[in-house]
Amino acid sequence: MIFFNQSIRFFSKYICYFCKHNINKIKIDIQIARETPLKKITEVASSIGISSDDLHTYGHYMAKVPVTLFDNEKIKKSNLILVTAITPTKAGIGKTTVSIGLALGLNRIGKKAIVALREPSLGPVFGMKGGAAGGGYSQVLPMENINLHFTGDFHAITSAHNTISALLDNYIYQPDSPKRLKEVVWKRVLDVNDRNLRYVVTGLNGATNGVTQESGFDITPASELMAILCLAENLEDLRRRIENITLAYTTEGEPFTVKDLGIAGAITVLLKDAVNPNLVQTTENTAAFVHGGPFANIAHGCNSLLATKMAMSHGEYAITEAGFGADLGAEKFFDIVCRKSGLQPKATVIVATAQGLKMHGDTPIDKIKEEDIEGLTKGLANLQKHIDNLSKFGQTIVVAFNRFPTDTDREIELVRKYCSDRGIRFAINEAFAEGGKGAEALARQLIDAVEKEPSKPLTFAYEDNDSVKVKIEKIAMNIYGARDVVFGDKAIKVLNKIKGTQLDHLPVCIAKTQFSFSADPKAYGVASGFRFKVTDLVVNSGAEFVVAIAGEIMRMPGLPKNPQARYIDIVDGQIEGLS
Secondary structure (H helix, E strand, O other): OHHHHHHHHHHHHHHHHHOOOOHHHOOOHHHHHHHOOOOOHHHHHHHOOOOHHHOEEOOOOOEEOOHHHOOHHHHHHOEEEEEEEOOOOOOOOOHHHHHHHHHHHHHHOOOOEEEEEOOOOHHHHHOOOOOOOEEOOEEEEOHHHHHOOOOOHHHHHHHHHHHHHHHHHHHHHOOOOOOOEEEEOOOEEEOOOOHHHOOEEEOOOOHHHOOOEEEOEEEHHHOHHHHHHHHOOOHHHHHHHHHOOEEEEEOOOOEEEHHHHOOHHHHHHHOOOOOOOEEEEEOOOOEEEEOOOOOOOOOOOEOOHHHHHHHHHHOOEEEEEEOOOHHHHHHHHHHHHHHHHOOOOOEEEEEEOHHHHHHHOOOOHHHOOOOOHHHHHHHHHHHHHHHHHHHHOOOOEEEEEEOOOOOOHHHHHHHHHHHHHOOOEEEEEOHHHHHHHHHHHHHHHHHHHHHHOOOOOOOOOOOOOOOHHHHHHHHHHHHHOOOEEEEOHHHHHHHHHHOOOHHHHOOEEEEOOOOOOOOOOOOOOOOOOOEEEEEEEEEEOOOOEEEEEEOOOOOOOOOOOOOHHHHOEEEOOEEEOOO
């Protein structure tokens, strides 16, 4: 956390320097956000062809847009751009800032661009990050609202998920059908990091308080309902998927679903507003859709399909982001989202930083602000591995070098030349300090890629008819670089349970550390020749993928020793500590 705060301070100085502010006028994210004049959301909507009559407004600056307003013909003509990154480090990468900045840069040079992003989770906001709405002069606004309760989507998902839990427990206590349950696989969720809730016992203290059973909590972004919300095509598809959620297994070994409980309609009602994408604006008052928020290390890591389609329906360019590095977010975007939706990105942007690359080149964390050509050169192997992987998917690649104030000209030139020598487009991104102006070079490189060399049709990492086991092996060995895959007892049990069923042909969503290609968070650079251990499998039959849990990853994160919540306060009516 200390290092994160230091990075923010460096970025603030960077703003000062490049924007010619006096050193005594350093501005942090929340100050920039407050000083940015906002347009009424009706005006923002009008700028992309959406009538105010169609909006469900939340105050003056936020609104929900009905799912009925996306246009399939316009989607076919729009240029979808994916933003991903090198393997993240504690130094930070700034992928969201680049995504927003790219949209700003495109708009500045005459292209109609809209960014579609995930909603922040309260867990990281009050835990490690303090916010997830971009940074500097490249933010989505109103930042405080987006980072906190926003339009209530996360609360709706949490409530809907736990309503299923309550109704399932009630069925176990007083069943109203012949089906008796042997194994419950449904947990509760909460949008707060709380390691004490990972494993719990419910129904204690007497028969009238329910049936005593082991249970646990995941964080809301890992909820299957979150995935369903983000993958649903419309309200009807949302209901269909909810109905198919597997909650437990009967004494005969058969799946027990939400349909068996007879509550799909009730849960859909709880999500009827949440399914509509949220419209907000950038620091330069252009439209942005922020909707859904699964984590990429424990879920599929992409904003809602509906938000992406809405951006494509109303923009010439639609910029979307996949969480963490390309091995996690981008792979899942291609193999899950694009596979099921038919979307085809025209290009993929990889965000890289000198500090991140140096960490992957074994530069000590306390030295990454110093020039280290040797460490940077070694760290470029991480960038190359992601380039190689994205090339396998058929992607045309643009490297966005997210500039930090301590980066030297020699370091920047090294990365530029490395990309140039390999025929990879390269641009320096300075959107944090300069907004859209600082992303014009990146925008021009992207347009050049789309117009001259757009991505080829997607080649997926695995085939639809591959088994879940084979799919995991192909990702682990061909994308991560593993020698082989070892399945633990729990995982083998699930593999045997789904063998020969339709579930065995679902896409896979691997949950693993974001800090490495392997399941070892300390294996920086490019891990290779390792054994990839899958400890458990979670069948998300409603979301229509199988989650493979690898290594020590937890779907309920814990809080750091010094959580960001200590710095968040309200002073004289204004929120402090968000970034």
